[in-house]
Amino acid sequence: MRSPQHELPLLAALQACGQRPHSAFYTPGHKQGQGASEPLTALLGRAALQVDLPELPDLDNLFAPEGVIQQAQELAADAFGAERTWFLANGSTCGIEAAILATCLPGEKIILPRNAHQSAIAALILSGAVPIFVNPDYDARWEIAHSIAPAMVAQALEQHPDAKAVLMVYPTYYGVAGDVQAIAHLAHQHGIPLLVDEAHGAHFAFHPELPIAALRAGADLVVQSTHKVLGAMTQAAMLHVQGNRISRDRISRALQLVQSTSPSYVLLASLDAARQQMALNGHELMTQSLSLADTARTQLQQIPGLAVLDETLASSSPGFHALDRTRLTVDVTNLGLTGFAADEILHEQLGVTAELPSLHHLTFIISLGNTPQDIDRLIHAFCTLAKADSEFKIQNSKFKTQNSATPQPPSPSPQHLTPRDAFLAPSESVAIAQAPGRISAALVCPYPPGIPVLLPGEVITAEAVSYLQAVVALGGIVTGCGDALQTLEVVKYSATRLD
Amino acid sequence: MRSPQHELPLLAALQACGQRPHSAFYTPGHKQGQGASEPLTALLGRAALQVDLPELPDLDNLFAPEGVIQQAQELAADAFGAERTWFLANGSTCGIEAAILATCLPGEKIILPRNAHQSAIAALILSGAVPIFVNPDYDARWEIAHSIAPAMVAQALEQHPDAKAVLMVYPTYYGVAGDVQAIAHLAHQHGIPLLVDEAHGAHFAFHPELPIAALRAGADLVVQSTHKVLGAMTQAAMLHVQGNRISRDRISRALQLVQSTSPSYVLLASLDAARQQMALNGHELMTQSLSLADTARTQLQQIPGLAVLDETLASSSPGFHALDRTRLTVDVTNLGLTGFAADEILHEQLGVTAELPSLHHLTFIISLGNTPQDIDRLIHAFCTLAKADSEFKIQNSKFKTQNSATPQPPSPSPQHLTPRDAFLAPSESVAIAQAPGRISAALVCPYPPGIPVLLPGEVITAEAVSYLQAVVALGGIVTGCGDALQTLEVVKYSATRLD
Numbered sequence: 001m002r003s004p005q006h007e008l009p010l011l012a013a014l015q016a017c018g019q020r021p022h023s024a025f026y027t028p029g030h031k032q033g034q035g036a037s038e039p040l041t042a043l044l045g046r047a048a049l050q051v052d053l054p055e056l057p058d059l060d061n062l063f064a065p066e067g068v069i070q071q072a073q074e075l076a077a078d079a080f081g082a083e084r085t086w087f088l089a090n091g092s093t094c095g096i097e098a099a100i101l102a103t104c105l106p107g108e109k110i111i112l113p114r115n116a117h118q119s120a121i122a123a124l125i126l127s128g129a130v131p132i133f134v135n136p137d138y139d140a141r142w143e144i145a146h147s148i149a150p151a152m153v154a155q156a157l158e159q160h161p162d163a164k165a166v167l168m169v170y171p172t173y174y175g176v177a178g179d180v181q182a183i184a185h186l187a188h189q190h191g192i193p194l195l196v197d198e199a200h201g202a203h204f205a206f207h208p209e210l211p212i213a214a215l216r217a218g219a220d221l222v223v224q225s226t227h228k229v230l231g232a233m234t235q236a237a238m239l240h241v242q243g244n245r246i247s248r249d250r251i252s253r254a255l256q257l258v259q260s261t262s263p264s265y266v267l268l269a270s271l272d273a274a275r276q277q278m279a280l281n282g283h284e285l286m287t288q289s290l291s292l293a294d295t296a297r298t299q300l301q302q303i304p305g306l307a308v309l310d311e312t313l314a315s316s317s318p319g320f321h322a323l324d325r326t327r328l329t330v331d332v333t334n335l336g337l338t339g340f341a342a343d344e345i346l347h348e349q350l351g352v353t354a355e356l357p358s359l360h361h362l363t364f365i366i367s368l369g370n371t372p373q374d375i376d377r378l379i380h381a382f383c384t385l386a387k388a389d390s391e392f393k394i395q396n397s398k399f400k401t402q403n404s405a406t407p408q409p410p411s412p413s414p415q416h417l418t419p420r421d422a423f424l425a426p427s428e429s430v431a432i433a434q435a436p437g438r439i440s441a442a443l444v445c446p447y448p449p450g451i452p453v454l455l456p457g458e459v460i461t462a463e464a465v466s467y468l469q470a471v472v473a474l475g476g477i478v479t480g481c482g483d484a485l486q487t488l489e490v491v492k493y494s495a496t497r498l499d
Numbered sequence: 500m501r502s503p504q505h506e507l508p509l510l511a512a513l514q515a516c517g518q519r520p521h522s523a524f525y526t527p528g529h530k531q532g533q534g535a536s537e538p539l540t541a542l543l544g545r546a547a548l549q550v551d552l553p554e555l556p557d558l559d560n561l562f563a564p565e566g567v568i569q570q571a572q573e574l575a576a577d578a579f580g581a582e583r584t585w586f587l588a589n590g591s592t593c594g595i596e597a598a599i600l601a602t603c604l605p606g607e608k609i610i611l612p613r614n615a616h617q618s619a620i621a622a623l624i625l626s627g628a629v630p631i632f633v634n635p636d637y638d639a640r641w642e643i644a645h646s647i648a649p650a651m652v653a654q655a656l657e658q659h660p661d662a663k664a665v666l667m668v669y670p671t672y673y674g675v676a677g678d679v680q681a682i683a684h685l686a687h688q689h690g691i692p693l694l695v696d697e698a699h700g701a702h703f704a705f706h707p708e709l710p711i712a713a714l715r716a717g718a719d720l721v722v723q724s725t726h727k728v729l730g731a732m733t734q735a736a737m738l739h740v741q742g743n744r745i746s747r748d749r750i751s752r753a754l755q756l757v758q759s760t761s762p763s764y765v766l767l768a769s770l771d772a773a774r775q776q777m778a779l780n781g782h783e784l785m786t787q788s789l790s791l792a793d794t795a796r797t798q799l800q801q802i803p804g805l806a807v808l809d810e811t812l813a814s815s816s817p818g819f820h821a822l823d824r825t826r827l828t829v830d831v832t833n834l835g836l837t838g839f840a841a842d843e844i845l846h847e848q849l850g851v852t853a854e855l856p857s858l859h860h861l862t863f864i865i866s867l868g869n870t871p872q873d874i875d876r877l878i879h880a881f882c883t884l885a886k887a888d889s890e891f892k893i894q895n896s897k898f899k900t901q902n903s904a905t906p907q908p909p910s911p912s913p914q915h916l917t918p919r920d921a922f923l924a925p926s927e928s929v930a931i932a933q934a935p936g937r938i939s940a941a942l943v944c945p946y947p948p949g950i951p952v953l954l955p956g957e958v959i960t961a962e963a964v965s966y967l968q969a970v971v972a973l974g975g976i977v978t979g980c981g982d983a984l985q986t987l988e989v990v991k992y993s994a995t996r997l998d
Contacts, residue, residue, distance in 0.1 A: 008538055015542055022846075023873035025827075026854040029702075029728040031868025035784075036730050039507055040772035043514055044765065047544035052732050057846065089734065090589045091759025105923055122756045126625050127923075203528075225761065229528040231535050233551050235588065235763040253922070253941075257621045258757060260590025262724065264734040264766065266543065273539035285534075328524075347521075347556065355525040369530025374522035423752070424604055424626075442752075 005079060005279035009071035010272040013058050014265050018051035027054050027262070053265055062087065062263045063256050072272040079279040080205055081215040082222070082240030084248055086255060087271045089263035092199040093119040095223035095239040096167075097126055097258045099195045102250035103165040103221075104129035106420075111156045112167040113148045114412075115451045117197055120167060121443050124419040125456065126258075131419065132160050133412070136451065137178075137319025142309060142331070143360060143448040146319030147171075147178020150186060157190050167195045170214050173356060173450075174309060174363055175200070175327030176320050177211035184218035193220035193245035201324070202238070203229045203367075206282030209290055211322040220245045229326070229367045232274040236267040277368075285368040286326075292375050293326045293366040299379045303386045305334040309361075331361040335386055338475055342385060350381035359448050359476050407470035409451065413440075413458040417491065422457035425495035429487045432469075436462040438490035444480040446471040454480075460488065504578060504778035508570035509771040512557050513764050517550035526553050526761070552764055561586065561762045562755050571771040578778040579704055580714040581721070581739030583747055585754060586770045588762035591698040592618040594722035594738040595666075596625055596757045598694045601749035602664040602720075603628035605919075610655045611666040612647045613911075614950045616696055619666060620942050623918040624955065625757075630918065631659050632911070635950065636677075636818025641808060641830070642859060642947040645818030646670075646677020649685060656689050666694045669713050672855060672949075673808060673862055674699070674826030675819050676710035683717035692719035692744035700823065701737070702728045702866075705781030708789055710821040719744045728825070728866045731773040735766040776867075784867040785825075791874050792825045792865040798878045799829055802885045806830040808860075830860040834885055837974055841884060849880035858947050858975050906969035908950065912939075912957040916990065921956035924994035928986045931968075935961040937989035943979040945970040953979075959987065 018032065030036040033049030041049065053059060060067035069087065077085040088095050096119040104110050106128030112120055114133045124131055134152045136145040148168055157163060166187040171177040180196065187194040196214040198204070202224035205213040214222045222240045226232040239255070241248060278285070301308050309329035314320050332342045343357035356363040364378065416439050417425070427441035437460065444454040446468055453464050468478050468485060478485050517531065529535040532548030540548065552558060559566035568586065576584035587594050595618040603609050605627030611619055613632045623630055633651045635644040647667055656662060665686040670676040679695065686693040695713040697703070701723035704712040713721045721739045725731040738754070740747060777784070800807050808828035813819050831841045842856035855862040863877065915938050916924070926940035936959065943953040945967055952963050967977050967984055977984050 011538055011542055022850040022852050023876040024852055024868070025863035025865065025873070025877065026852055027724075027728070027864060028726040028731070028733045029864075029866035029868055030730045031866065031873075033868075034870060035866060035868025037772045037776035039510055039775065040730060040769055043510055043546065043550060043768060043772070045544035045546035047542065048547035048765075049732075051542060054733060056852065057843075090593075091761045093759045093761075094589075097756075101923070105925075117760070118755075119760060125756055225526075227527040227761065229526070231529045231539060232527070233548075233763065233765070234527045234553060234761055235759050235766070237759075256617075257596075257624055260592045260734050260736075261616070261618060262590045262592075262726065262733055264732065264763075266547075266732070266765070267734070267763065269542060270539055273536045273542070276538065277536035344556075351521040353521055353523055353525055353555065364524035365526060365528075366524065367528035367530060367534060369523070369528055369532075369534025371533060374524070374530075377522040378524065424600070426604075 005075060005276060007075065008272050008276050009068040009075070011269040013068040014051050014053065014269045017053055017056055017058055026056070028052055048266060051266060051269070054262065059265060062089070062259070062268065069268065072275070075279070076238060076271065076275045077240065079275050080224070080238070080240055081213060083242040084240070086239040086251065087268050088237040088239060088255070088259065089235065089267045090259045091235050092197065092223045092225045092237045093122065094255065094258040095237055096120050096197055097123040098239065098251055098254035099221050099223060100124065100129055100167070101127045101254035101257065102247060103193060103195065109160050109163040110165045110167060111153065111160065111163050113169055115145045116167060116169060117199065118443060120197065121419060121455065125423045126420070128418060128420040131455070132156055132163060137317050138449065138451070139313065139317060142329070143358070144174055144176070144329070145172070145449050145451050146176045146317055147321070148183070149318035150179050150182040151318060153183050154186050157186060161190065163192060165193050165195055167197065169197045171201050171211060171324050173200060174329050175324035177322040177324060178319050179321040180214050180219060181212065181217040188218070194218070195221045196223070198222045199225040200228055202226050203278070203286055206278050207286035207290065209325070210286060211324055215240055215242055226271055226274050229365065230274045231270070231277050231368065233267050233270040236271050238271060289326045289366055289368055289370070292370055292372065293328060296328055296366065296375050296378055297325070300328070300330055300382055303382055305332070305386050306382060307331040326366045328364040328366065329361050330364070330382070333360045340475070345385060346381055350384060352378055352381040359474065407467050410453060410461060410463040410467045413454060413461050413464055415458050417457035419456040422491050426492040427489050428492050429482055430490050431487055432465060432485060435460045435488040435490060436465055440488065441491050442480045442489040444468065444478060444488065446476055446478045448476055460490065504574060504775060506574065507771050507775050508567040508574070510768040512567040513550050513552065513768045516552055516555055516557055525555070527551055547765060550765060550768070553761065558764060561588070561758070561767065568767065571774070574778070575737060575770065575774040576739065578774050579723070579737070579739055580712060582741040583739070585738040585750065586767050587736040587738060587754070587758065588734065588766045589758045590734050591696070591722045591724045591736045592621065593754065593757040594736055595619050595696055596622040597738065597750055597753035598720050598722060599623065599628055599664070599666070600626045600753035600756070601746060602692060602694065608659050608662040609664045609666060610652065610659065610662050612668055614644045615666060615668055616698065617942060619696065620918060620954065624922045625919070627917060627919040630954070631655055631662060636816050637948065637950070638812065638816060642857070643673055643675070643828070644671070644948050644950050645675045645816055646820070647682070648817035649678050649681040650817060652682050653685050656685060660689065662689070662691060664692050664694055666696065668696045670700050670710060670823050672699060673828050674823035676821040676823060677818050678820040679711065679713050679718060680716040687717070693717070694719065695721045697721045698724040699727055701725050702777070702785055705777050706785035706789065708824070709785060710823055714739055714741055725770055725773050728864065729773045730769070730776050730867065732766050732769040735770050737770060788825045788865055788867055788869065791869055791871065792827060795827060795865065795874045795877055796824070799827070799881055802881055804831070804833040804885050805881060825865045827863040827865065828860050829863070829881070832859045839974070844884060845880055849883060851877050851880040858973065906966050909952060909960060909962040909966045912953060912960050912963055914957050916956035918955040921990050925991040926988050927991050928981055929989050930986055931964060931984060934959045934987040934989060935964055939987065940990050941979045941988040943967065943977060943987065945975055945977045947975055959989065
C-alpha cells in the first residue's frame, strides 16, 4: 500500500482551486494574477500568482482547520514525530511567542538561555513572563556561545521551583546541539514542559547521523523553521506538540494573536510540499547533504590558515553534545582577515555567499538545495582567498584582524522591571556616557559572542558599557543601540515603576 | 523628467539577486529552488522560488531599513499620502497590533467600534489596553453594521477624557465609509490620534469617486491590506503615519514583536510592485473598476428579487457617509434563498465566487484584477439563479430563508476583566446552560450582524445566550464558541482576579 505520506492534501487543493475556471470576486485584488503588474508577473511568474488564493471553501481555515489544512498538519505531525502540528505563516517567531503565551501567565517564571533568539524576548514582552536566564556554555577559542548545560538548568530549577517551563535553543546557529534529552528529563522531573527552539533543526528527524530530533528526545513543544534547511518558502514554519504538559487549546488561541488573519496559502502549501519531500526522501537527501558537507569540511581543513568547527569539542563542553555536520563554521583569522571581510570578498568577487559572518569566522549552511558544484565553488573560493599574497588580503588590509585580547563579559545586570514593563514604558534615547544607572528599554547584543548584554528592564552598568565599547573597538557589532553605540534607549525616570 | 514612482527599488534588487550566479550557503534550504520538490516547483514555478531569498547584503533589513526597503517605503509613503510607511509581512493584523501597542500603555483607554476586526481585539490582549466600545450604526433592513457615528465618538471622548486613541474601521467589509474627517477632528480636539483600520480601502487615494482616503481626511495612522484590493500578494500590507501624534520609534519597535524575523521578500517585493502600479496607473485602473462595478450594479438591480446596497442610504445613517461602489452587496432573500445557499450554488455550479456570504446577502469585491468577462459571468449567474422555478431553488429548498423576526441584540455585558487578563487567565469549557454569570474567555460573534456579543473579560448574561441561540435558530453562524454553541469558553473561578 502506498504510504499516506505521498499525499499533498493542501498543495493539491490549492493547485485545483488555481486551475478551476471561475470569476473571482474575492481577495486578493490581483485575482489570480489577472490584475498583477507586469514587473510582479515577470518577477514571480504567472503560476505563483494563480495560486495566491484566500480561504476559499475548499481551502480550509488555518485557525479552525477541519479539511485540507488539518490533513496536511496530521501528515506533518506523523512525519516529524509529533502528536499535533500547527502550520505557521509568520515564521518560527510566532511559534516561540505562542509557546510562551500558552505556558506562562503574566508574572510566571520561565527558564531560558541568555542567548535565546530575539523572538523569545518578544515572547517575554508580549506575555509578561519573568525570565530566569541561564548562561550558555561559552567557547572562548571560537568566541561562540553553545547550548545551556544540564547542570545549569538543574541549578535554575532548584532555585526557582515555581518556574512554569524551560526553553532551550537546539541546535545553535552554528549547528551545536546541547543535551536535549538530559534537559527534557530535568524539566519533567519538576513537572514542567521543555519548549525547544529547533528553528535550525527541522532536518534532524530524518537521519541518524544528525543530532537527535528534540521531539524524539522528549521535548514537549518544538518550533521549527521549515524554510531554513528544508524545502519550504521563507517565513513558513511549524509548531509541534506531544504529551500532556501543553494545552493544545491554549496554543491554538495564542497563535491567533500573532498571525495574520489572511495567511498566505503559497507559504502554507510549501509546508505541505516540504513535509512530503522529507517523509519520502528525507534519509537519502540528508545522506547527500552530509556527504557534501563532509567533503567540504575535509578539504577546507587542509587549506593552510583555515580552521573548521568540529565535533572534537563535544567531549570537553557541557553545552556541546553533538554537531550538525551540515553546518560549517570556518575561522579565517589566520588568513589575516576578519570574518566580515572574508564574507564581503566571497560574496562580491568569488560567487559564494555565506549565512552568517562574525568577527573571526563565517558559517555556511549546506542543505538539500546544494549541489556538488556549490561545494567545488566553496572550496575553490577559499583556496583563492588563502593564497599567500593574494590580491584580496592586500585590498582588504583595512579589515585586518586586531589581535587584542577578547574582553571579559560583564556580570549579569540586575533586572529592575520585567521585559514587558520596560519595553512598554515611555522611553528616551540617552548618550552612552549618561546611560549607566538607567534601565534599558532595549535588547542590546554584541556580536561576537551573540549573548545579550542588556535586556529590557535591566540596569545598565558601567561595566556593561565598557564591554560593549570594547567589542566595537575590536571590530564587532552591537545591535539594539543607536548610531554605532553613541546612544542607548532607556526607560524614562517617570516610569521606572509601572504598577 | 520621469517620476521616481517608476522605480522599483526593492523588486529590482530582488530580481538582480535572484539572477546573480552564485552558490548559496544561506537560508532558505531550497536554495533558489535547486532543492525544492517537484510538486512545489510545479505549483509555484521556478521564478518565484528563485527570488525566495533571505536578508542578503543587497536586500536591506525590514527592521532597520537603510537601503532598498527604505527607498521602497519612501516611494509608498509618497504614493499613499503618508509621511512614513512600513511594509508588513504579517498582514494588516500586525499593523493594527503595532498601532495599539505603540499608542496605549497597559491599562490605558482606547475608543473603538464594537465591531472592530479581531486583530484589534488581539491588540487589546497583547497590549493590555482597556477598550471603550462604541456601538456602530446598525441598519436593520440590511442587517449590516456600518461605521461608528461622530456623535457617539464625541460622547465617548467626553465620558473618557483620559482615552489615548480612537480607532475606527474605514470602510467596513461592505464598503461603507463613515465620517472619518469628523472623527479625526474630534480626536484631535482631544489631543489624541485617530488610528484607522483601512484594510479594505487601500485604493481610496487613487480616484475622486471613491470615499476619501483616511490619510487625506486627517487620520494619524492608517493600516491597509494592500493585498485585498490592490496588486500585492496575500498577507502583504502597509502601515502609514503622518503628523506628530504617533511615535515612529514606538511603531518600529512594536512591529518587531509581531512579525517574523525571517520576512518573505516575495511578499515585500509585491508591495513595491503594487505601489508602482497604483502610482502610475491608479486613476485609470480605478476608473475601470468603478465602471465594471457600476455596470454590474445596474444590471443586478434590474433582476427581479435582487436588491443591491447603494448610496441612497447615506443620507439617513450617521455611520454611512459614503459607499465604495466597487463593492457589491446583493440581497437574495426574495429569491427564496439564504446568502449561504446562493453562495454555494454560485461557487459550485455557476463559476462565480463571492467574498462574503451572510444570511440574507452576499458581498462581491470588484478590483483591478476583474475583467468585463467576470462581470458578464456575474450577471449571467444571477439571471440563472433568479429564474422562476429554477432547479437551484428546488434543489436547495433546505436552505430556504426563515422569515421570523430578527432578534433584538442584547444590552452590552459588563466588563469584569480586561481582554488581556481574561484571555491569558486559566479557562475552561462549560455547557451553554451553565455559562450565564461566568466571564467569557473568548470573542463570541454572531453573523449576522457581525457585532461581537461577548468579548474576553465580559460577563455572560442570560440575555446574550438567548440572543446567540436565536441567531443560530434563524440560520446564522456564531464564531468563538464550541460545537455550534453547545459550549462557551469561560475564565476559571480561581482566576476572576489576576492582580
